[in-house]
Structures are given as structure tokens and as C-alpha cells.
Amino acid sequence: MAAIYSLYIINKSGGLIFYKDYGSKGRMDTNDSLRVASLWHSMHAISQQLSPINGCSGIELLEADTFDLHCFQSLTGTKFFVVCETGTQHMEALLKVIYELYTDYVLKNPFYEMEMPIRCELFDINLTQVVQKDRVALLGR
Amino acid sequence: MIGTGKIKQYANVLDKPLGKGKQEVSLSAFAFLFSELVQYNQTQVDNISELETRLEDAGYAVGARVLELLCHRDKGNRRETRLLGILSFVHSTVWKVLFGKVADSLEKGTEHEDEYMISEKELLVNRFISIPKDMGTFHCGAFVAGIVKGVLENVGFPAVVTAHFVPVEGQQRPRTTILIKFAEEVLRREARLG
Numbered sequence: 256m257a258a259i260y261s262l263y264i265i266n267k268s269g270g271l272i273f274y275k276d277y278g279s280k281g282r283m284d285t286n287d288s289l290r291v292a293s294l295w296h297s298m299h300a301i302s303q304q305l306s307p308i309n310g311c312s313g314i315e316l317l318e319a320d321t322f323d324l325h326c327f328q329s330l331t332g333t334k335f336f337v338v339c340e341t342g343t344q345h346m347e348a349l350l351k352v353i354y355e356l357y358t359d360y361v362l363k364n365p366f367y368e369m370e371m372p373i374r375c376e377l378f379d380i381n382l383t384q385v386v387q388k389d390r391v392a393l394l395g396r
Numbered sequence: 397m398i399g400t401g402k403i404k405q406y407a408n409v410l411d412k413p414l415g416k417g418k419q420e421v422s423l424s425a426f427a428f429l430f431s432e433l434v435q436y437n438q439t440q441v442d443n444i445s446e447l448e449t450r451l452e453d454a455g456y457a458v459g460a461r462v463l464e465l466l467c468h469r470d471k472g473n474r475r476e477t478r479l480l481g482i483l484s485f486v487h488s489t490v491w492k493v494l495f496g497k498v499a500d501s502l503e504k505g506t507e508h509e510d511e512y513m514i515s516e517k518e519l520l521v522n523r524f525i526s527i528p529k530d531m532g533t534f535h536c537g538a539f540v541a542g543i544v545k546g547v548l549e550n551v552g553f554p555a556v557v558t559a560h561f562v563p564v565e566g567q568q569r570p571r572t573t574i575l576i577k578f579a580e581e582v583l584r585r586e587a588r589l590g
Binding site: 359360362363364365366374375376377378380 | 424427428430431432433434435438524525526527528531536568569
């Protein structure tokens, strides 16, 4: 069954500001998640330079044997990426929804400092709802 | 002289009729503006109660102006003189104009005669705000409490108005209650009027 393993949000300098894992596989402790985040940030930047096509905006999808990694970069350089089971559908749409939640519940929160780790209750609640709904929709198919 | 088109030109801008105004304003724009208001005030104060006071003062100014506008537009320059009248004015008309819907409920306090409560599942101003744990009982609804205070005081019903979170079983997010405590003279006058 298609499943999400984890979600990462990194700020424009590559620091991890949000990490959530959803259970089955790919759990990481704090240090490892920070390493993956900065690793991905660098790879994303390098890929932009290496690309043979002009105006490339970086890696959007990484397919491996045991997982897929979908990445979405906003216009401001904030990157949302999700590690999921191979062949999971509609991850781009999910990332866009998560971006919308970010702009609503994180950026409109007066107590959130830009580029700092996200500690917003409302963001967590709504994120759980969205992923839950997504899971239910996937299982129903 | 040939007419200047459909719009009637007024010599003095004060003679122009007070329009209905824009019915809809962008929620995001308001949310960002309010967020900035809170952040700005945070830099100016030393503690949480001062921050609440500042938000309340900002709301007070809004309340005073909204009252004048509504009395002129909707009520035909008449104002309420009875307690229940003014409370339902705040609960319905003011809420409708500011937030697009009437408040969820209006209750009379059980413990004290002079207390009334307007409850909302979630205040519009708080829609996108998550209070960090270390801020304790701080409530951005102090702004709305200020609005209510501004309306009530300028209509002749002085009161102390505060906003509180009330936990509800079965729900993760607490409800918000605006607690209105009227001054002595209001109750005496009300009793006199019978």
C-alpha cells in the first residue's frame, strides 16, 4: 500500500525547520534528519547547475529501489520534500497542499520567527488531518 | 455646463453619502496585518499583560469608530439604552459587520449578576495563530475584547472586557469566551429603568 515515510521542510539556507516521520520505515533520529536535510539542500543546488537544460529549478523526483523522494521548492527557496514508498501517486499535489498550510498556519503566526524550526500547534493539527485524509483516499482506491 | 457623467460631483467631500463600503476584505491580508501588529507590540513591552493591554487599546479605537459607523448606517442614529439591547447589538450587528457572522452564543454569567459572556468556537483573528506554550494565558483575542470594550464604553455602558480560552471536552482546541463585566452604575441604572 502506498505510504508516506517522512516529511521534511528546509529553509532557504538548507537548515531543517520541520521533520515528521509517519512510521513504517525510514525513521531517523534528530542528527540524521539534519544531515539528510543539508545533504538534500546541497544536491538540489548542484543539480540546478549540472542540468543540461537552461532554467532548471532542481530535482523534483528521485526514484530509488526502496523509496521515492518528491521535492517541491517554493519561489522563496523553501523546500518541501517527502520520502515515500515507490510508486506513490499524487505526492506533488500533497506537497502543494502542505505549502498552503505552511503559508497559512506558520507564516501568519506572529510568534513564528522566520527560518526557525516550526513549532506551531495549528500547523501540526492540520498537517495530520491532510495526511490522514490522503492515506484514507489512497487506501480506498 | 455639460454634465460630468453619471457620478454626481460633490463640492465638499463631507457631503458625499457614506457608502456601504467593501463587503469583503482579504482574510490573508488582515491576518498578516494583525500578525505584524502583535509582533510590533511584542518588541515594545516587557511582559504578557502589557502586550494584552496594548492589543486591547488598539481594539478600543476600532470599537469606538465601528460604533459611530454602525449607528449612522444601520440604526438610523438611534442608540440602545437597555442592557440586553446593547448586548444583542454587539453580539449580532457588530460581529456581522466585523467578522461576517453573528457570534456563536451570548450567555449570562451564573456566578455574578454583572457578568455576560460572548462565546466563539474560534475568533477570526486567532484563526492562524498558535500560542507557544511559554506564553501561558496570553490571548490575541484581547484585540476583540478591546473592540467590545470600545463599543460598550462609548455607548454608555462602561465595562471590563477580557478574552479567555475555555477548554472543551472532546475538542482539541479550546473555545474562546469574551467576558464582559459591567460597572456598578450600569446595573443600578438598569434596575432603575425596570
